[in-house]
Every structure is written in structure tokens, then in C-alpha cells.
Amino acid sequence: MCGELRRRRIVRARRTPDAARRAQIREHPERAAGGREQREGRRRLEVTAFDLRAQIAQTMARSVAQLELARRRVALTQRAIDLANENIKIETDRFNLGKSTNFDVLGRQEELRQAELRRTQALIDWHKAETVVLALTGDILPTFGIAVD
Numbered sequence: 001m002c003g004e005l006r007r008r009r010i011v012r013a014r015r016t017p018d019a020a021r022r023a024q025i026r027e028h029p030e031r032a033a034g035g036r037e038q039r040e041g042r043r044r045l046e047v048t049a050f051d052l053r054a055q056i057a058q059t060m061a062r063s064v065a066q067l068e069l070a071r072r073r074v075a076l077t078q079r080a081i082d083l084a085n086e087n088i089k090i091e092t093d094r095f096n097l098g099k100s101t102n103f104d105v106l107g108r109q110e111e112l113r114q115a116e117l118r119r120t121q122a123l124i125d126w127h128k129a130e131t132v133v134l135a136l137t138g139d140i141l142p143t144f145g146i147a148v149d
Contacts (some may be wrong), residue, residue, distance in 0.1 A: 088108045
């Protein structure tokens with residue numbers, strides 16, 4: 001009996017992890033399916049986590065690009081507003097000299113209004129992109145002074 005126990009210990013010590021796993025499956029076949037399901041579930045979670053990281057990175061890149069584009073649009077539309085104001089002044093002077101009509105002056109004023117609307121839309125787009133970036137980085141609540149307990 002003592003020799004038999006000793007032989008079992010030696011055999012167990014010589015087993016590789018694969019051999020030990022196969023022996024375990026032979027002894028308890030119902031456990032093998034559970035382990036396989038757990039491994040498959042773990043693999044699916046790893047794939048899902050990888051996909052989520054990729055989506056977040058893609059969304060962040062897109063939002064940063066939109067933020068930069070909106071910033072440029074605000075600067076450009078401000079320049080357009082300045083030029084539209086200058087055009088109104090020039091057209092008003094021409095009207096006062098009798099070289100232009102009030103319709104031309106109203107046209108220049110409409111151009112100014114359109115430039116202001118484009119600037120406002122650019123500001124809205126800028127704030128939207130900024131909000132997405134803050135949300136992705138997790139800084140949105142502190143930025144607006146909100147604390148969650």
C-alpha cells in the first residue's frame with residue numbers, strides 16, 4: 001500500500017499541465033464544459049473591451065478634429081463679419097453719394113447677418129465637440145463644477 005501511494009505521487013509529480021488537465025477531465029467531465037464556457041466568455045470580454053477601446057479612440061480623434069475645425073471656422077467667420085461691416089460702410093458711403101441704391105445697402109446688411117449666423121453655428125459646433133472630448137476624458141463634471149458623491 002505504501003509503495004502504491006508513493007508511485008501515485010511520483011506519477012502526479014511527472015504530469016505536465018496538459019496531462020493533469022486531461023486527467024481532471026476524465027475524472028470530472030462536467031467540469032470541462034464549464035471551463036470551456038468560462039474561457040470563451042473571457043475571450044469574448046477581451047474582444048469587446050478591445051472594440052470599445054478602438055471606438056473610444058476613434059471617437060476621440062474625430063471629436064478633436066471637429067474641435068479644431070470649429071475653432072478655425074470661428075476665426076474665419078469673424079474675419080467675414082469684419083469684412084461685411086466694412087462692405088456696409090462702403091456701400092452706405094456709395095449710397096450717400098448717389099452711386100448705389102438702398103437695395104444694395106440692404107444686401108450688404110443681409111451678408112452681415114448671414115456671416116453672424118455662420119459664426120454662431122461655428123461656436124455651437126465648437127462647444128459640441130468640446131463637450132464630447134470632455135465626456136470621453138471624464139472631465140465634463142468637474143469642468144462645470146459638478147461633484148458626485
